Amino acid sequence: MKKKNVIITAIIVAAFALTFTVGPLQAAKRRYVSIAAGWVTGAYFPMAGAISRIAWKHLKDEGIKVTAESSGASVANAKLIGAGDTDFAILQNDIASYAYNGKEGMFKKPIKELLGVCTLFPEHVQVIARKDSNIKSIADLKGKKVAIGPVGSGTMENTTQILEAWGLTVNDLAKAEQLTASQAADYLKDGRLDAAFFTVALGAAVIMDTALMVPMDIVPVEGPNVDKLIKKYPFYAKQTVPGKTYKNNDNDVPTVSVMAMLAASSELEGDIVYAIINAIYSDLPQLKKAHAKFKDIEMKNGLVGMGIPLHPGAEKFFKEKGIIK
Numbered sequence: 001m002k003k004k005n006v007i008i009t010a011i012i013v014a015a016f017a018l019t020f021t022v023g024p025l026q027a028a029k030r031r032y033v034s035i036a037a038g039w040v041t042g043a044y045f046p047m048a049g050a051i052s053r054i055a056w057k058h059l060k061d062e063g064i065k066v067t068a069e070s071s072g073a074s075v076a077n078a079k080l081i082g083a084g085d086t087d088f089a090i091l092q093n094d095i096a097s098y099a100y101n102g103k104e105g106m107f108k109k110p111i112k113e114l115l116g117v118c119t120l121f122p123e124h125v126q127v128i129a130r131k132d133s134n135i136k137s138i139a140d141l142k143g144k145k146v147a148i149g150p151v152g153s154g155t156m157e158n159t160t161q162i163l164e165a166w167g168l169t170v171n172d173l174a175k176a177e178q179l180t181a182s183q184a185a186d187y188l189k190d191g192r193l194d195a196a197f198f199t200v201a202l203g204a205a206v207i208m209d210t211a212l213m214v215p216m217d218i219v220p221v222e223g224p225n226v227d228k229l230i231k232k233y234p235f236y237a238k239q240t241v242p243g244k245t246y247k248n249n250d251n252d253v254p255t256v257s258v259m260a261m262l263a264a265s266s267e268l269e270g271d272i273v274y275a276i277i278n279a280i281y282s283d284l285p286q287l288k289k290a291h292a293k294f295k296d297i298e299m300k301n302g303l304v305g306m307g308i309p310l311h312p313g314a315e316k317f318f319k320e321k322g323i324i325k
Helices: 002-019 022-029 044-062 074-083 093-101 154-165 181-189 205-213 224-232 270-282 284-288 292-296 312-320
Strands: 032-036 065-069 088-092 114-130 145-147 175-177 195-200 216-219 237-241 253-265
Touching (some): 032 044, 044 253, 044 284, 044 292, 074 088, 074 154, 088 093, 093 114, 093 154, 093 253, 114 237, 114 292, 114 312, 145 181, 154 195, 154 253, 181 195, 181 205, 195 205, 216 253, 224 253, 270 284, 270 312, 284 292
Parallel strands (some): 032 065, 032 088, 145 195
Antiparallel strands (some): 088 253, 114 216, 237 253
């Protein structure tokens, strides 16, 4: 009987000990994390790939592995966070704000699981038109065939808002095509479109390739209507597409931009977020090699345009670096 009691006691002690090891064991399993990264043709996928390589280089001894996954656009990425189907997501700062606050017509309910990690680089709204379409301004888009971005994309939101600032809607277009960036480029090349909106980093491959294939213009987004746009949607900033960015476009062209940002699920452990953001900023040369647009990323600008609450792991990092008090 005494032996039986000893065995029972041992089982209880083992169970008690297991209770206190479940947390670390679960945390270890969570060290394999994913980033919803958008289309392979844009800048988000190279960004996620660079983060994955940096994590492998600096955090493999801690067992942290990051997997980049192609996905839909910004709206879709926010929803993946809300559904618990990804740990990190790259998306536009305007869409992140809409998601967190539950913008009517875009999100059924607020996605409070979506928390900020850092902002990365400006994403220029680039309106590309075939030269033979004779589109010289946003007003000239009326009655034209235009790609407005795929369903659930930040590009589609930007298109709608810019048209609104010029007193237009998608119904004023001859045809509004909801296409991915690569599809829009193909449609421009073969003449099925007059123009297309791209909210992407400067020098995006889809636009570079289009410029090589057909004569095109970058349509300026400028004038008093831009001030009206920014007043209503303050996450926009005035920017310029520098001359020589694309073939046969020699002059600077004014436009606007939003910010690309990295977000994380509130369910993701703070130590993982902290470790990854620390690795990113301690190896910026590796990150900057992944895409020309990443060359200006700096830690001091990591919270510019951040419109949602920070993840505790990111907050700890930026406080330690003196970026926030």
